[in-house]
Amino acid sequence: MRRSAIRRWSKWTGGALALFAGIALAGVATPHPAAAQGKQLTLCWAAWDPANALVELGKDFTKESSIDMKYEFVPWTSYADRFLNELNSHGKLCDLIIGDSQWIGGAAENKWYVKLNDFFAKEHITMDDFVPATVLGYSQWPKNTPNYWALPAMADAVGWTYRKDWFSRPEIQAEFKKKYGHDLAPPKTYEELKQIAEFFQGREIDGKKVYGAYIFTERGSEGITMGVTNVLYNYGFEYDNPKKPYQMAGFVNSPDAVKGLEFYKALYKCCTAPGLTNAYMQEGLDAFKSGQVAMQMNWFAFFPGLYKDPNVGGDKIGFFVNPAGPKAHFTQLGGQGISVVATSDHQDDALRYIKWFAQPAVQQKWWELGGYSALKAVVDAPGFPKSAPFAPQFLESMAIVKDFWAEPSYAQLLLDMQKRVHDYVVADKGTAQQALDQLVKDWTKVFKEAGKEASN
Amino acid sequence: MSAIIHPNAAPVDRIAPAPFRAARRVRGLSDRGIAWLFVTPTIALLLAINIFPLIWMIRLSFTSLNLSMSYLPIRFVGLDNYVDILTDEDVWNRLQMTARFVISSVTVQVVIGFGLALLINRQFRTHSFWTTIILLPMMLSPAVVGNFWTLLFQPQIGPFNYVVGLLTGVAPSSFSMTGEVGLAPWTIVLVDTWMWAPYVMLICLAGLRSIPDYIYEAAEVDRATSWRQFWSITLPMTTPFLMLAVLFRAIENFKMFDMVNLLTSGGPGSTTELVSITLKRAAFEKWRTGYSSALAIVLFVTVFGAANIYVKALNRVKQR
Numbered sequence: 156m157r158r159s160a161i162r163r164w165s166k167w168t169g170g171a172l173a174l175f176a177g178i179a180l181a182g183v184a185t186p187h188p189a190a191a192q193g194k195q196l197t198l199c200w201a202a203w204d205p206a207n208a209l210v211e212l213g214k215d216f217t218k219e220s221s222i223d224m225k226y227e228f229v230p231w232t233s234y235a236d237r238f239l240n241e242l243n244s245h246g247k248l249c250d251l252i253i254g255d256s257q258w259i260g261g262a263a264e265n266k267w268y269v270k271l272n273d274f275f276a277k278e279h280i281t282m283d284d285f286v287p288a289t290v291l292g293y294s295q296w297p298k299n300t301p302n303y304w305a306l307p308a309m310a311d312a313v314g315w316t317y318r319k320d321w322f323s324r325p326e327i328q329a330e331f332k333k334k335y336g337h338d339l340a341p342p343k344t345y346e347e348l349k350q351i352a353e354f355f356q357g358r359e360i361d362g363k364k365v366y367g368a369y370i371f372t373e374r375g376s377e378g379i380t381m382g383v384t385n386v387l388y389n390y391g392f393e394y395d396n397p398k399k400p401y402q403m404a405g406f407v408n409s410p411d412a413v414k415g416l417e418f419y420k421a422l423y424k425c426c427t428a429p430g431l432t433n434a435y436m437q438e439g440l441d442a443f444k445s446g447q448v449a450m451q452m453n454w455f456a457f458f459p460g461l462y463k464d465p466n467v468g469g470d471k472i473g474f475f476v477n478p479a480g481p482k483a484h485f486t487q488l489g490g491q492g493i494s495v496v497a498t499s500d501h502q503d504d505a506l507r508y509i510k511w512f513a514q515p516a517v518q519q520k521w522w523e524l525g526g527y528s529a530l531k532a533v534v535d536a537p538g539f540p541k542s543a544p545f546a547p548q549f550l551e552s553m554a555i556v557k558d559f560w561a562e563p564s565y566a567q568l569l570l571d572m573q574k575r576v577h578d579y580v581v582a583d584k585g586t587a588q589q590a591l592d593q594l595v596k597d598w599t600k601v602f603k604e605a606g607k608e609a610s611n
Numbered sequence: 612m613s614a615i616i617h618p619n620a621a622p623v624d625r626i627a628p629a630p631f632r633a634a635r636r637v638r639g640l641s642d643r644g645i646a647w648l649f650v651t652p653t654i655a656l657l658l659a660i661n662i663f664p665l666i667w668m669i670r671l672s673f674t675s676l677n678l679s680m681s682y683l684p685i686r687f688v689g690l691d692n693y694v695d696i697l698t699d700e701d702v703w704n705r706l707q708m709t710a711r712f713v714i715s716s717v718t719v720q721v722v723i724g725f726g727l728a729l730l731i732n733r734q735f736r737t738h739s740f741w742t743t744i745i746l747l748p749m750m751l752s753p754a755v756v757g758n759f760w761t762l763l764f765q766p767q768i769g770p771f772n773y774v775v776g777l778l779t780g781v782a783p784s785s786f787s788m789t790g791e792v793g794l795a796p797w798t799i800v801l802v803d804t805w806m807w808a809p810y811v812m813l814i815c816l817a818g819l820r821s822i823p824d825y826i827y828e829a830a831e832v833d834r835a836t837s838w839r840q841f842w843s844i845t846l847p848m849t850t851p852f853l854m855l856a857v858l859f860r861a862i863e864n865f866k867m868f869d870m871v872n873l874l875t876s877g878g879p880g881s882t883t884e885l886v887s888i889t890l891k892r893a894a895f896e897k898w899r900t901g902y903s904s905a906l907a908i909v910l911f912v913t914v915f916g917a918a919n920i921y922v923k924a925l926n927r928v929k930q931r
Binding site (some may be wrong): 240 | 675677678679680682765766767781784785786787789790791792846872875876877878879880881882892896897898899911
């Protein structure tokens with residue numbers, strides 16, 4: 156009996172070994188060159204719609220190069236925390252990183268990224284082929300110098316969506332015209348936007364109470380700053396004296412800037428949905444998709460997804476550029492460049508990816524899949540404005556973008572602004588003048604610590 | 612004293628040499644040596660993961676180190692970071708906010724926890740079932756609690772506002788528990804109490820169960836009323852347990868971070884920004900390592916000092 160048990164076991168073992176060997180052989184025989192060579196690159200970015208498009212695009216690179224692509228995508232709210240921590244600790248998680256535009260100063264000064272000038276020269280990649288605002292915003296440090304640390308990867312800016320179907324209803328149009336004396340149309344100025352938002356606020360449409368506008372109010376990361384700057388720029392806010400760098404008094408807290416901040420608060424108070432006191436991109440998408448708001452501030456990166464939405468997309472959605480203010484017409488720059496991480500063990504392969512990504516055909520496919528190319532060959536092509544319903548607004552926006560500080564100390568500058576603005580707009584603490592005066596003090600202190608004295 | 616020896620057991624003289632042999636194997640080591648042998652790994656670990664980082668942090672607190680600008684030379688700045696912290700109005704505001712949160716939260720938790728313990732101690736038929744139900748929130752992760760209360764408090768779809776609306780007639784979407792300056796601090800107290808009052812209940816229950824029945828029996832013989840029994844027996848004899856609960860909860864609440872961060876992110880504005888959130892932002896978002904080390908030391912000294920005073924008071928109560 157014992158002998159038969161042993162025989163049975165040896166049969167089982169033999170069978171299992173044969174199966175294992177078969178699987179192993181099949182694995183070896185499968186023509187997957189990447190696995191065969193064992194090459195792999197890890198690309199780090201935020202977890203959002205364009206990241207899915209990049210995964211799709213990356214399959215072509217693997218096919219062409221036999222290098223497997225692995226992705227580390229982190230939600231926006233912890234994106235900066237997670238990856239700046241990784242870069243700061245000289246980690247080897249990422250070979251390639253699509254880092255936020257404001258990181259470029261710190262990444263260059265701290266040597267987190269590989270400088271790409273020699274590589275660009277060798278591979279005949281020229282920054283003249285890219286939209287100037289993206290080169291300045293995502294690649295250069297120091298700004299306006301030919302020192303490149305990233306290839307513009309994902310062009311982006313703040314734009315607006317609106318409910319085209321609501322705007323076009325005859326009864327709504329008639330009522331609006333009766334009330335304001337002009338047609339209801341996508342706003343060109345912030346005053347118009349507020350008027351439209353007030354008109355829709357609390358209105359019942361299809362048996363549901365709706366609200367005027369959705370704007371950014373998030374406190375923890377960058378949300379409210381990325382929202383309020385769209386208004387501040389257009390009311391005359393400047394980060395510093397254009398003629399005297401780091402001189403901020405009278406520019407950050409100028410009377411025009413104060414008016415801009417007061418306007419943002421007025422818009423928040425009059426025309427947003429209740430409870431959106433700590434809301435950023437996702438909350439905006441939720442509010443728009445659920446039919447709560449007439450107009451939504453958000454990044455262009457989300458517009459392809461919104462256009463495809465079965466409930467609010469297609470003919471129901473329209474897009475417009477960030478409205479102008481009394482003093483200027485700008486919009487907040489978003490987007491990122493792609494860089495090679497200096498601690499990566501696979502820098503050659505990572506550079507190979509960047510070379511592949513910079514090709515016009517790849518950039519064209521990137522745009523078609525839902526990414527936003529910054530290559531002039533793509534965006535300046537005659538067919539581009541008609542290639543998507545939001546393409547004309549995107550082009551217009553990229554010509555008027557302005558970015559937040561990209562200094563190495565940007566995180567401190569950003570968090571100071573988050574605090575001062577949120578305190579005033581959402582928590583009703585103090586006046587706009589006090590908030591901006593305090594911001595000047597905070598920023599002056601930060602620059603002093605960084606050895607960049609602001610001679611106020 | 613007599614010993615019962617099993618008939619099959621080996622004779623005593625054959626068992627005794629075993630430990631003796633073991634002792635001989637480690638010959639050359641004194642009792643103290645053996646004690647050190649056992650204690651050394653623990654001490655080494657303690658030094659490596661507690662004491663060394665603490666000393667390193669104290670050292671960093673006197674420097675200008677900022678990890679987002681690690682290319683800058685690290686300067687010795689003396690007490691500058693401490694002066695910065697102690698003269699910063701915002702830091703004082705955060706400390707006051709934290710103190711208010713700790714005091715209100717612990718007070719409410721002690722009252723509710725003690726009340727629940729008195730109820731559960733009554734040994735009614737389904738008391739085990741109710742004990743389990745009451746303890747459930749305590750078993751959840753603070754991150755989970757923060758996330759699901761955020762949903763419950765959502766003004767338009769959250770059940771909390773709906774129930775309040777039903778009871779009071781106020782429109783559910785007309786107020787935001789986490790977004791209004793007047794409500795947000797109470798919201799974090801509410802959620803913290805929901806989660807941790809059961810913990811206080813457990814400690815109080817242990818206290819209540821430790822009171823011998825004969826004391827109550829004697830009180831009944833003396834015809835003491837229930838109220839009199841509560842004031843003269845129950846409360847004094849559970850006071851050390853209550854004080855222990857207050858100590859544990861106060862220390863925990865002083866360093867509360869995760870739940871509040873998820874519920875309000877310290878907002879609206881800085882209304883619910885506890886000092887732990889300020890510390891996290893300084894250390895891991897602004898990367899001001901020198902400054903945040905100094906802030907951590909200030910907080911450590913505050914908690915350590917307060918806890919010491921409190922423990923002395925607790926010992927005095929125990930001795931009474």
